[in-house]
Amino acid sequence: MTTRRNFLASLVAVTASPRLGWAAVGSPAYIAAAQLPDGVHVLVGLDLAGAETFRVPLPARGHAGAAHPAQAEAVVFARRPGYFALVIDAGTGRVLHELMPPKGHQFNGHGVYIDGGATLVTVEQMAEGSAGRIGLWDVASGYTRIDGFATHGIGPHDVRLMPDGRTLVVANGGIETDPTDRTKLNLDTMCPNLAYLGAGGDLLEKVELDQELAQNSIRHLAVASDGRVGFAMQWEGEPGMGWPLLGLHRRGERPVLAEAPLADELAMKGYAGSVAFSADESEIAITSPRGGRLNRFAPDGRFVAAEAREDVCGIAPHPDGFIASDGLGGLIALGCEGARPLARHECAWDNHIVPL
Template sequence: MRRRDLVLSALLAGMPLTARAESEGLVLGAWRDPAGADHAGGFLPRDGRTPLDLKLAARAHGFAAHPTRAEVVVFGRRPGWEALVADLARGALTHSFAPPEGRHFNGHGLFAPDGRLLYATETRFEDGAGLIGVYDAADGFAHVAEFETGGRDSHDMRLAPDGSALVVANGGILTHPDAPRANLDPAGMDPSLVHLDPRTGRQVHAARFAPGMNRLSIRHLSPIPGGTAVAMQYEGDETARMPLLAVQRGTGELQPLDLPEHLRAACRNYIGSVATDAGGKVVAATSPRGGLAVFWDLGGARALGAVRIDDVCGVAPSGRPGGFILSGGQGALLEVDARRLVPKPLAGPRGAWDNHLLRVG
């Protein structure tokens, strides 16, 4: 484990959470406070209280919430060398775990529906292969299996709506921890959205865009009724006209969503996160480069509009149909109704928010 790269360091060991967790409606996220310290935790949008506040050594990225007990796993930013496990009910960190030698976490993971296993996206940095690491949540998160994803740069991951498959975004980017933010082989990119059998890792299906769109990295996912919403980032000319959102129904082909050109162009070929509302009818996507959050009506197959928020990236359902919580790297923390498009400020932690939010309960 490399100290210079460690995202969540041993300095966290034994550090208490600030209060007993209240998981109903809790929104998890990561932020950097005005003094420059990194945090991960949760706040309650209804009143702004922050019952969870973990002080970190560096930036966190994604979260995995246990489906049946008050437990959450925090992943660091890629390349991640350690993940933290927090018991939300007791308000305490329990332990940490690391990937096997020669692998690093890619910032995202999820639990199996019964909570027994945790799946984490990883990279084998010897050859850049994308992997899913499988960890036993009932045995201290011991590493028990490993699946190849059939591509490079496995990043976000979701369960298929019926729970039958792991849906994995292979971003297609060759990386190495010695140059963690560099695309080492842009011409050789081959992004894909793959469905894996969660028991065996067998690839059930793979979907790709046309060969000429091979630099369109598939990054983040959100479940929708009967399928998956897909968000992309283009590893090429910012002015190129590329689709940035798509949907997949079942194991069908990737169907790009036709955003109005002024919104698509304003996103500067980069979507940072995507979420679906509580009613399963509206998708929100954020572009930190464009300072824009856009909303799409799945039933009407049309854009509802957008709101401008500096450096916006984090997005999660608010719990109300059409409602979303949004956070930005310049400190914004807002609730937006996708049909009214009037941001409402929320109380909560103050600081520069990182990439993702996750609503628990």
């Protein structure tokens, strides 16, 4: 049987050759992790029509990733709690680097390149207690760990770079988990927050929800060009409550909770898996694979429409508005006239579509 160690040994690249750009691998618009019918995990490049531009193997299930802005390489993070992240050459499928979190840390599934691709930012937590950490890695030196600082919350999951190119926004989920599995330990004392951090880790602003929403874990982020932040939540309290699962925030202001009609809110089953602004930023949408539902809102939080789609989760901007993926291999485009099919692949798409 092929072990993960053997897989990595066969794929690690030892080369000093110049890195290729994304045009060399078909100029993909997105990357997404998936599982094939035979159980093999892969990273796939997709164009705007939903066609595959490249496919490379992964040694285990990928959750989300980060695409380098210039070089045809991507970081794929293990499913939370994760102990490895792979830097993959999208042209050859070779593993260029395997990143390991510092002792006592765990990767939490997301990251982002900053400084024009010179630095990789990773979201982490301390294994004991789940205190949030940001990791900084220098790309040019082979992804050397260079720094780290607190996220000012526990159980962080997502991070994005703000339009000023300097500020990070972090989704601190507020959940303490068991170090060895995903068991949640503090559901009665949760305190999620949205934290804005400076380049050196200084806390610029922290946004917390009202106490009645303390069990609404802030999980995923989308950032508009004007600095608006959309945050998707997952309700950890009593089921069937119908609390809003999308929040909108602009720095210096109070957050706005985007409410759908009760039936559409209940259909989400308390779980928003991904969030994205549309390409023209006239809408923002959240998905629920548990509810088979996609809810769309205006940027001020007004409900626009709902779409039913079995096991839908991944979502990203698309010229039509949005592109969404599901666990049955489907890709759809969503615009003002509703959904239209783009493509169907023989795979099960994982939770996220990452735009390049």
